[in-house]
Amino acid sequence: MNRHLISAADLDRDDAIGILDTAEELARAEGRPIRKLPTLRGLTVVNLFYEDSTRTRTSFEAAAKRLSADVINFSAKGSSVAKGESLKDTALTLEAMGADAVVIRHPASGAPRRLTDWVSGRVINAGDGTHEHPTQALLDAFTMRQRLAGGPDRHGRGLDGVRVTIVGDVLHSRVARSNVLLLATLGAQVTLVAPPTLMPYAVDTWPCRAGYDIDAELRKSDVVMMLRVQQERMSAAYFPTVREYRRRYGLDSSRMALLPEHAIVMHPGPMNRGVEIAAEVADSDRSTIVAQVANGVTVRMAVLYLMLGGAAEGSA
Amino acid sequence: MPRRDGEGWKAVLTPEEIRRALTRISHEILERTHGGEGIVLLGIPTRGVYLARRLAARIGEFEGAPAPVGSLDVTLHRDDLRLRPARALQRTQVPPDGVDGKTVVLVDDVLFSGRTIRAALDALNDLGRPRAVQLAVLVDRGHRELPIRADYVGKNLPTAYREKVRVRLAETDGEDCVLLGPALPGQVGK
Amino acid sequence: MSEEWLVKGAAIVGGEPRDIRLKDGIISEIGTGLAAAGATVLDAAGLIALPGLVDLHTHLREPGREDAETVETGTRAAALGGFTAVHAMANTEPVADTAGVVEQVWRLGDQAGYVDVRPVGAVTVGLGGKQLAELGAMADSAARVRVFSDDGFCVADPLLMRRALEYVKAFDGVIAQHAQEPRLTEGAQLNEGEVASRLGLAGWPAAAEEAIIARDCLLAAHVDAALHVCHVSTAGSVEIIRWAKSKGWRVTAEVTPHHLLLTDDLAGDYDTRFKVNPPLRTRGDVEALRHALRDGTIDCVATDHAPHPVEAKETEWAAAANGMTGLETALRVVHKAMVDTGLLDWAGVATRMSIRPAAIGRVSGHGNPLREGAPANLTLYDAAAGETPVDPAAHASKSRNSPFAGLPLPGRVHSTFLRGTATVLDGKVTR
Structure with missing residues (x-):
């Protein structure tokens, strides 16, 4: 694996499957009463969050703590960051604290990549602007493999031939970017569906298909992933009204009926119930939304273990 | 992976000797546990798992029912x-009845520093509370760094610290044998 | 003007070796085998003599951002790059939108003495895009401003742009437009294309530049005024300018050295040295710009030298400042992008880096072909010096944000003369 996890493109197929397999074994340990492992004892993981994201931060925190790492939460609010300290100066502070890994969430695309220039520890991207969110893609892939490639045989397997349709604000979605890259690496066939205004400009250079007709795509999907629609997109004229968006791109129960029998419905959260996804769909047994949250911890444990659990490269 | 006939490697246990050692250990386990009452064999991956399965099968031959067997990744x-x-x-797989109150026999291929077994005892602690824990190894090559000893030993093999011991099993390597070889510079052999 | 020089054996714009005598601030004699006759002899064998370079687009940062550059350091950098005149952009603090500020900049340049500093006046008060600045007062000031620009911002209001174009006709001024449609570039970070889409950076569409250029060409034609288009960066802009010129409209254009050489994929690692406005574009754009510079659609090269302190660039991409230094590398970059590719000869370089920019900027005493009687503004360039990597730490500019750092570039500016006085000799400033 690369030294840092900035983009899903940092993972080759073996890396990605290795993470999923490791998470699989860790998920077994999760089922047992004692859930703390000594693996990362003595190591310090810093959660550096410039955006509020309780879910992602607590997921990383739980993962690090279950591996016995020391966790420092460094949030932008109420710290020197809020007083205008630069990312570089914050990085130097973390360096002085002896951070072995920095998990960073930042509103600016590329901030985690810049951070790698200034810290000696590993950097894990926990979502940067409209760029990427690779651990979300990993937990999504893990959930897909769990649900669609059942049985003990899934160890070592990718998602070859699995048809995934991602619907919504692809343009601003770091989840979509990471999922497209990771799912392509794992052999899945990804189709993006969005209003043309929310489709990235050069989407034809991405390893996926793109279209505007949700109903046609749903009929041939094993997985449909609904992306959150931010309210502020409406005022920027990406689409006329929420009502029209819901009608053309929302997933309600009649649309869900178009899906093949075995297909699953995913959402990276937080959901806008009644906008991109209807409540009865979110709560249906096809929905993996709760499982995605639970899988988040084990997948992040796997990432932390594989990045921090061994020797730094070169010293082996 | 060193080749079997590679430079400087010599066989210290033949397939037949391995078979006899496992049979003897099976008997000893039965003797020490009063007929295998409440035992669980847990192999330490990779090769310990296959050794544990062989021991469980042997015990089954002697007692009519195979002993519960699983694996414990440390x-x-x-x-x-x-x-x-x-x-x-690697996979950790515990038999359905668990380990609480059982006599767990940890099985590994080579006992060296004892650190793997120390880790195994910790890992086992997370699985439950056995009544007793015992240790079976195919080869004990000495050089312990912790106060750990094996209850059942296939062969005591005096070695130099930097020599390498390689256990090969049919399930993983296509043949049964134990090899002793010269250490590569700077490396400590298992 | 007591200096007297005999430059021996220089190839005038790449021609046969000639001796050039510089006396009393002019080129007093050109010939072969000239005698020193008391002049200091400079052996220029193997060097190319160019008329002193003129930059239409320099940010000297003074007053206000002396941490990034001063007139002193910026003009020293200019001389080292072979320039004898630069146009100092108006986006200082305070903005150069009054006679007082432009005269201050002009005087600072005069005191520094490395190059002639021609202040550019702001088109609108405070670059605010709302109200015309006192363009006439700046024109009549000691700085004799002729080029007006809100560079950094687009004069987006079409009516205001029309008025500005018309108004400066009274004193033969020119409006240099920073063509960037503001609504189409809200939050824009990088050329809208494959790289920006992969990096999750808000796209900066080519159409946002092209739309303004098209509009302004039409306005310039309508009121028969002079429009100069700053830092053209797209193939589409080239097409529009070519069309406007074909109509005989008074439209001129510049291209920066970095847009002649660099592409947006360099930003792939979020390296903020490559963040610039207008953004780096694609290989296809670079090719179109090079050919437009060759065929005259684009008149000249202008550096858009934009120094920034370290902290303005050592940050995440979105927070980083736009801009790159360029004075000390401009000629070498043009050498690599235009001469080494066979697109221009040295006479062509002289036209595009001295003669045309001086004409567009209405700068007298600069941009004259090297002949007897012309002002002794000239640059000696060692085109045969092999490629050496650019080292920003060695630059005279106060800032280090060169996008060419570490990149091997050919050639070396050997000497620069301003009105017969050496400002740079053998690659070093004379004082």
């Missing part, structure tokens, strides 16, 4: 993780 409890690149985790 990777996340090792104290030497940061000396090597992160390793893939």
